[in-house]
Amino acid sequence: MSAVEVRLEPFGGVVLSAAQRERLALLADVVVAGGAGMPSASGAEVHTQWIDRVIAVRADLAEAVSRVLVLEGDPDEVLAGVRAGDPELFSGFAFAVAGAYLINPRVRRELGYPGPAPMKSPALPGEAEAYLEDGILDVVIARGPIYRPTPDAR
Amino acid sequence: MTQASTADVLIVGAGASGATAAKHLAEQGFSVVVLDQGHWTSPSDLPGNHPEYELLWGNHLWHPDPNMRSRPEDYPTNLDDSEQPVYMYNGAGGSTVFFAAVWSRPLPSDFRVRTFDGVADDWPISYEDLQPHFDATDRDMGVSGLAGNPAYPPGAPPPLPAHPIHLTGLRMAEGLNRLGWHWWPGYSAIPSRAHGHQTQCVRLGVCRTGCVVGAKGSADVTLLPDALRHGARIETGARVARITLDENGLASGAVYFQDGEEKFQPAKLVMLGANGIGTPRLLLMSDSARFPNGLANTSDMVGRRLMLHPFGSAVGLYEDDLEDWVGPAGTQIECMEFYESDPSRGFVRGSKWHVMGTGGPLEMATRWHIGEGVSEEPFWGAEFTARMKQSIGHSIDWIVHAEDLPEEHNRVTLDPTIADSDGLPGAKITYTTSENTHKILDFGLNRALEAHEAAGASKAWVTFRNFSSGHNLGTAKMGDDPETSVVDKWGRSHDVPNLYVIDGSVFPTSTATNPTSTICALAKRAATHIVETRREQEVSTA
Numbered sequence A: 001m002s003a004v005e006v007r008l009e010p011f012g013g014v015v016l017s018a019a020q021r022e023r024l025a026l027l028a029d030v031v032v033a034g035g036a037g038m039p040s041a042s043g044a045e046v047h048t049q050w051i052d053r054v055i056a057v058r059a060d061l062a063e064a065v066s067r068v069l070v071l072e073g074d075p076d077e078v079l080a081g082v083r084a085g086d087p088e089l090f091s092g093f094a095f096a097v098a099g100a101y102l103i104n105p106r107v108r109r110e111l112g113y114p115g116p117a118p119m120k121s122p123a124l125p126g127e128a129e130a131y132l133e134d135g136i137l138d139v140v141i142a143r144g145p146i147y148r149p150t151p152d153a154r
Numbered sequence B: 001m002t003q004a005s006t007a008d009v010l011i012v013g014a015g016a017s018g019a020t021a022a023k024h025l026a027e028q029g030f031s032v033v034v035l036d037q038g039h040w041t042s043p044s045d046l047p048g049n050h051p052e053y054e055l056l057w058g059n060h061l062w063h064p065d066p067n068m069r070s071r072p073e074d075y076p077t078n079l080d081d082s083e084q085p086v087y088m089y090n091g092a093g094g095s096t097v098f099f100a101a102v103w104s105r106p107l108p109s110d111f112r113v114r115t116f117d118g119v120a121d122d123w124p125i126s127y128e129d130l131q132p133h134f135d136a137t138d139r140d141m142g143v144s145g146l147a148g149n150p151a152y153p154p155g156a157p158p159p160l161p162a163h164p165i166h167l168t169g170l171r172m173a174e175g176l177n178r179l180g181w182h183w184w185p186g187y188s189a190i191p192s193r194a195h196g197h198q199t200q201c202v203r204l205g206v207c208r209t210g211c212v213v214g215a216k217g218s219a220d221v222t223l224l225p226d227a228l229r230h231g232a233r234i235e236t237g238a239r240v241a242r243i244t245l246d247e248n249g250l251a252s253g254a255v256y257f258q259d260g261e262e263k264f265q266p267a268k269l270v271m272l273g274a275n276g277i278g279t280p281r282l283l284l285m286s287d288s289a290r291f292p293n294g295l296a297n298t299s300d301m302v303g304r305r306l307m308l309h310p311f312g313s314a315v316g317l318y319e320d321d322l323e324d325w326v327g328p329a330g331t332q333i334e335c336m337e338f339y340e341s342d343p344s345r346g347f348v349r350g351s352k353w354h355v356m357g358t359g360g361p362l363e364m365a366t367r368w369h370i371g372e373g374v375s376e377e378p379f380w381g382a383e384f385t386a387r388m389k390q391s392i393g394h395s396i397d398w399i400v401h402a403e404d405l406p407e408e409h410n411r412v413t414l415d416p417t418i419a420d421s422d423g424l425p426g427a428k429i430t431y432t433t434s435e436n437t438h439k440i441l442d443f444g445l446n447r448a449l450e451a452h453e454a455a456g457a458s459k460a461w462v463t464f465r466n467f468s469s470g471h472n473l474g475t476a477k478m479g480d481d482p483e484t485s486v487v488d489k490w491g492r493s494h495d496v497p498n499l500y501v502i503d504g505s506v507f508p509t510s511t512a513t514n515p516t517s518t519i520c521a522l523a524k525r526a527a528t529h530i531v532e533t534r535r536e537q538e539v540s541t542a
């Protein structure tokens, strides 16, 4: 077989400085403040750890993070201004923060996901039938065919 | 120029259609060569293996829009005059690497749209003509489902038992029963137990970013290995620049680029399975003195009637934990209640709906961020975690697929301003969603919201009203009349008797169903026809 196996490396992105991370912590907490028993963005190590994985795979979100990080001022006001003036940039930044937050295994666990990444859970024998056991489909079948047959079918 | 030995059949494209034809022709002893511009995809590279799979699916390697992905094997599309982006994947398996494997047959009425509803065109074939080929390709692609659906004519049962409808499907089914509306367990080209080359589905729910365990009916998993086993040669990284003609006006092979080298593959017969965008592009690139408007285009229909088949989505939130992430992602249950035309609704044709796994937490955040009505509600900041807790695991998503009737101004042409990595012109897409399609979508979404209410949703909203589906159809119409269609009822060009088109380009109308079942059945039918008529078939001897 003449198959060419290509190994695809993710985008090698920006590395944030300590000062940028500190600033990111403040801005990210405006996007994910925490509550309902869950940590804020900085409490979930978005700025120290998880943002790096976002930046590594998404050039567009990395750019949004960089563009917001250079804006000076009160974090709430800065992001309110971005949201009003450049909604696309706000979306990019918010999704970078949310993306980082939502890959933290602790966050995923608290949200009820079974694992840090998609988990294998093959169906149990009889599981498909069990859902239909109580005759839930009977009414659908009883109503009979609902399609229009081919008029000239041979 | 490097030249290989002459193939009985040359197929352009190793996606759903090309791989189907390759398998069935190679099995019958034809020497088959498949050329695809992309490469094999290693399962270990796929996003679903990584916690950041949702982020990966939007990046420069895995985005479903080739413009966003922009790998060297992708060709660019100019979308300046298109309401929709165009989604596809280029490589062994084609777009089935990304498809959700929702496996949906059209209905008999889809083939008689003009007869029944007075619009567009009847197909030159019927549901019954395709039925044996549906059955065969269901086996090819490891289709799981439940027999006896009253929305369809009777027929062979799906080869594999249905997947569990899961808590989401059950909850919605109860709602639909309250309304007296049709539903049925979903059909997926994903095996509920091991089947051929496919492993049993382990319900990761990441089908749309590529199946990492080799369960999904991705053509590189299901069909190409069989084609190879029967002697087919599959050339990857092989971008076809043009189909050549001999002095008798028969297709004689293809000129292609591989590793920067121009090569020629001669063939007795040529089949195009390059997707509803790639096929018209290639025909238009293959112009000649004999066909100055593009190969096989005396009708001027090549590239026209593009149907991008947009869909809508309506999500509902429920108090109970429904474990909405469990796969197969494509379809837990489907609803065909609003499929057929009802003139009292103010539009013709209808929609097919399916309950789809909700993707992942970031997709849920998107639903809040852009959803109709909810996008104005507070979400970011103090609300974010509460909203996510309220919705993760607790949602049901209805996907509403509308029939998208053909219009000649919606089309694919060659773009003079952008080129692929081999210098070949990109595809210019001109597409506006028609008023009728909008009406079908709006009606379907309103009914879907009612279904959420009947199922007990605490909140429900529309996320998308007009979203690109990756169903690229209609650009080399099938028909009996050479004046108004590109290929005949077998997919054979009216102009070039040994040139076949086997992908979604040939659809006279889009149907409201997910198209790949029909695409594979058409490709299988064309292959069977070639086998059966091999003695009469004119072939190039150049």
Ligand SMILES: Cc1cc2nc3c(=O)[nH]c(=O)nc-3n(C[C@H](O)[C@H](O)[C@H](O)COP(=O)(O)OP(=O)(O)OC[C@H]3O[C@@H](n4cnc5c(N)ncnc54)[C@H](O)[C@@H]3O)c2cc1C
Pocket: B012, B013, B014, B015, B016, B017, B018, B035, B036, B037, B038, B064, B087, B088, B089, B090, B091, B092, B093, B094, B095, B096, B098, B099, B100, B101, B102, B103, B104, B208, B238, B239, B240, B241, B273, B274, B275, B276, B278, B279, B282, B330, B469, B470, B471, B472, B503, B504, B514, B515, B516, B517, B519
């Ligand atoms: C995100 C997504 C989700 C989808 N979900 C579903 C679903 O759930 N159910 C469903 O029924 N359908 C679905 N689809 C659609 C489905 O993937 C397509 O209908 C199907 O793959 C089309 O088959 P095809 O053979 O026409 O084209 P493809 O499968 O796209 O294959 C075409 C191949 O041709 C190659 N090619 C094109 N031009 C050239 C050239 N010049 N030279 C060499 N090679 C070339 C390409 O590289 C590609 O590999 C989805 C699509 C997408 C993108």
